[in-house]
Amino acid sequence: MSDKKPLLRLENLTKHFPITKGVIVQKQVGAVQAVDNISFEIYRGETLGLVGESGCGKSTTGRAILQLHEPTSGKVFYDGVDLTEASNAEMREMRRNIQIIFQDPYASLNPRMTVGSIIAEPLEIHNIGTAAERQERVKELLELVSLNPFFINRYPHEFSGGQRQRIGVARALALQPDFIVCDEPISALDVSIQAQVVNLLEELQDEFGLTYLFIAHDLSMVRHISDRVAVMYLGKIVELAPRDAVYENPLHPYTQALLSAVPVPDPVVERKRKRVILEGDVPSPSNPPSGCRFHTRCPIAEDICSQEPPIWREAEEEHWVACHLVK
């Protein structure tokens, strides 16, 4: 499945959003630490699932990879090239390889453009082909995502959420990228439609050898599609391991809590199951807790947790975790 060659590598990626104040000239009075010092790799051909509560920095990570949010510090290597150092022209070229599918199929398509011009937009930006060739390519892409090519002159508001998301997928595929950030592509869809889109993404992955970063908060869907899974809490990655290791043998107490919140469709097991209930609210990312960011809600926290940030280490083979208490 994956040949273990890293396609994308994040090194200490950090994104802080400044909080400003001021009447005439604004000065910075603080920062929202949306993503703080995270590092991981994505191998060619694999799907890495990224899960966490809303507001934990998943989407910011995806956008920072694409340089849609310029990272505050850290590096993003794609195929050995550091995207944070790339010039505008280089980045433009790199964008042919890296694409993104958005969460909201209503906001991600310009309501004033036809489906044809939406899907042709990437070709236009990169000056690929003549108008007629683009038209042909758009029709191909529509068929690829199982939409009728006759839809080409229609407007986004004439489609359902699932169909719109397919249009978004077609647009992302137009430049034949290798790597796609899927930013909660199914969260806004009906459950019955979710499976269709996920299956489409899997088929496309097989056909074109795509690599995905699949961001979601739905644990079961992530389990279905991912090869490896990363768990994020308050701007930090707390655990990263092959899918089955995460789901069968979660090491970090936060992962354990998340998984225990998923109901098991078997009343016997469900009744006996011990659930970890997290107390309190997610702290504000503009003023995160000291030490381990999870210690304010952790059921097993000790003194050290509030004093020192845990080290990101490989606790078991290919099973990375950031917790003082995991042996």
Place this chain on the structure above:
Amino acid sequence: MTTDKKIEKKNNRIGESRSPLQDAMREFRRNKIAVGGMIFVIFVIFVAVFAPVFSPYDFAQQNLRNNRAKPMEGYDITESYAAEKCHWYDTPMEWGCTTFIAGSDALGRDLWSRIIYGTRISLSIALAASSVSLVIGLIYGTVSGYAGGNVDNLMMRLVDFLYGIPLLPIIILMTVYFNAVSRQGSDSPIVTALIKLDNSAGGLLFVFIAIGALNWLGMARLARGQVLSYKEKEFVEAARALGAGNGHVIFKHLIPNVLGPLLIAESMAIPGYIFLEAALSFIGLGVSPPTPSWGAMINEGYSGLRSNPHLVMFPGIALSTLTLAFNFMGDGLRDAFDTRLRGRN
């Protein structure tokens, strides 16, 4: 074969589409009053373009013998016919008869012709003021909203600043200043060019500038707000992810979306522009005589209101009717394009 045809037919139907604009126009057409307003506006535009055809006399032709004629009254201008012989349906030239459909003013000028030519003033104000404020507001607001940060902050502080200034008195002073300078003439080539331009605009250049200066503030705020909301939309992020530059994002994604609300705001602001021109002309600024502006006509007829109310009422009716038509049209456009309201009324 028949199945092929059926499929083709079905596919053609699938290919049919309605753009948001077409949807809105369909909605607009269902609003009879708004359509009526638009038809009337188009009619007035037609009248203004072909003003010579609709006006029986030269609007500036004075005839002191025939001054202050009542509406439909006929006067004999050649002295060879008795006044009673003239009727409103008489062709003036053939009979040597003058029939004033709407009466004549203190200088004996035909009021009807003056009202007809007055459409040109009001409509050119509507067009010029809305284009000036639209262009300035769109550029200013888009730059401010798109740049964001300190640039945005400073630009919006300037707008707030101008909002605190009583623009009408200052505009009056500026108009007075400009009129005084242009009477005096100037050595500066720029001022001379301005004076020339003003003369060719019938003395209205400064009114154009003044009204534009009054109204771009609101447009800039609106444009900025729209840009701010759209630039965070995912389709803009998508375009960036595809490698689009600032120009592409602004012209392909932001302006097409921002322009609609601005155009509607402009169409709703037009009555205000027409009023402002009339007000400036009423207090003696604005058009230079004998160019007929409805506001100036009301001013001229006002002193004789007691005996000749028609000299005030006819221009007043013209002013209000045109404004009413623009108001109906503007309301209809707003309702048609505001999808939030659709289906509620």
Place this chain on the structure above:
Amino acid sequence: MTKYIIRRLLMAIPVIFLMILATFVLVQAMPGGPFDAVGQRSMPEHIRILLEKRYGLDKPLYEQFFSYLGNLLQGDFGPMLRMPSQTVNDIVAQTFPVSIQLGLMSVAVGFIIGIPLGIIAALNHNTAVDYITTFLAVVSVSIPTLVLGPLLIYTFGVKYDLLPIAFWGADPPFTLGFLPPLTKKFFLHATMPVFSMGTGMAAGITRLTRAGLLDVLSADYVRTARAKGLRERVVIVRHALKNSLIPVATIIGPLLAGAVTGSFITEQIFALNGMGRRFVASIGQREYFLQTSLVLIYGLLLIFGNIFVDVLYAWLDPRIRYD
């Protein structure tokens, strides 16, 4: 909140300063001077020079500006150049209360007529009452003071001779500076000017109130209030009305600006001795101090009006916080 008001007042200072500066420079830049010939009566050269010296007009512009500014801070608006028997302060004392009374009464008429009509139209949504009200509102918005004033004068003043057609029915000084005497004469004189300005405002407020109330009436919390069995009257009065009036508060700002613009025309039509008419009358002359001072007063009215509206807005809508 106090902090917010203080900050707004501090921010207004540079605005006011620049406004005075711009106006002062503009009026002084106009060709000609205050003592130029009027018609046949020209002034001997040596007297003109003496007069200019007396009012300090021979000094450099910046010196004149700062001495004017210094006088302003002491409450002195400066001299009337062509009417030596009066000062600008005298003119302001005569005209300012008239303009304020006219403006406030028009705005009051706008609200007193506009809000109930808007509520009635909204509560009878899509009925004949609604259609007629909204139609009349659009018609009223389309008739400017410039047309309505003469129409009222001709109908009620000339044809039926019910109301006086010109002048304000009371003269300063007033109680507390602006409170008019409650005499029959005052109200007879005020009726037409106030209505010719207030009708358009009322129509605008009717439309806004109607739209605001319709918005609120379709909101979930109103539906909840109905669902839990509250009487319709309670639903409307307690739940819908206050929220629906929030957008109406926003119109007060433009309304104030409109009152300034409108007063120029209304005072002209009804020959009222207000600031607007005085300003218009002075445009052919070079009354530097009068013109600058009147612009300043209009500016102060606008600025304080806008601050008042923002504070009112925050008071009506608890979601808005200034800090």
